Amino acid sequence: MDPAFWAKAHGASTHLPLALAMCSWGFDAAGFVLISWPVARQFSVVGYWTMLVGAMGTVPAVVSGLMLTKGEMMGHDVLLFHHLFVWPAYALLVGLATWRWSVGVMAARRAFAGYLTVAFVAAGLLAGAGYWGGELLLGGT
Amino acid sequence: MIISTEVKALRAALLMMLLAMGGVSVLGQVLRERARMGSHEQPSTESWFSPAPIATPLDVAAGRKLFLQSCASCHAPDAHGDEGPDLHDLEISDRRIANVIKKGIKGEMPSFSRKLNDAQIAQLRAYLRSLGS
DSSP: OOTTHHHHHHHHHHHHHHHHHHHHHHHHHHHHHTTTSTTHHHHHHHHHHHHHHHHHHHHHHHHHHHHHTTTOSSOSHHHHHHHHHHHHHHHHHHHHHHHHHHHOSOOOHHHHHHHHHHHHHHHHHHHHHHHHHHHHHHTTO | OOOHHHHHHHHHHHHHHHHHHHHHHHHHHHHHHHHHHTOOOOOOGGGGGSOOOOOOHHHHHHHHHHHHHHTHHHHOTTSSOSSSOOOTTOOSOHHHHHHHHHHOBTTTBOOOTTTSOHHHHHHHHHHHHHOOO
């Protein structure tokens, strides 16, 4: 097997959940703010599915990452920084997708405001994980 | 009053978060254990008979430069150890040193086979051999 297989697999699989989680937050926020617009529901539908697919996409990303580090969940230096963002983001994405799936496309407005706040934090954590992941690969080059 | 569907969904979400992190922890533990089991690979018997390389002062100087670039963050700039062990007075063979640098120690030290070529590993080894106790 190619010794860099898991590095390549991790690089290939991490961008889907990263992109979809951020898209999901954007569409949900648009649907929430533009509630009176006719397209608000469509925005929420896109936010719903992008969150669900993004959360499912975290599984290959996490598994390939663990294979790459041979089970090391923290590490040190840049790898530690990467993991400090990855694990909370992963847990939040799973939680957010479960909540969304249980509630459906539309939820009570106050509860949805809470969801959006947590989703914003998760998107920020994912961005941090992506940044430190990039530093792991490209830092110092 | 928040509708009970949202509250039930929140409970399900918290449960799934716990399960997800638990699953990751178990997988991580299994992979670390597997890595530990296979972390002491021996060199092939044919390689025992190849001649040992001769180091020059230039190799030692180049090796020191490589050490500071790639190894000092874990083994300390003076090689007396920090997160990684003290590398003075190593009581292992030259081939074992090269093997560890190339393959790493699973779960403990990364492999440098993609970063350093054989000549650079030989320079690094020459530097390590030059360190006193």
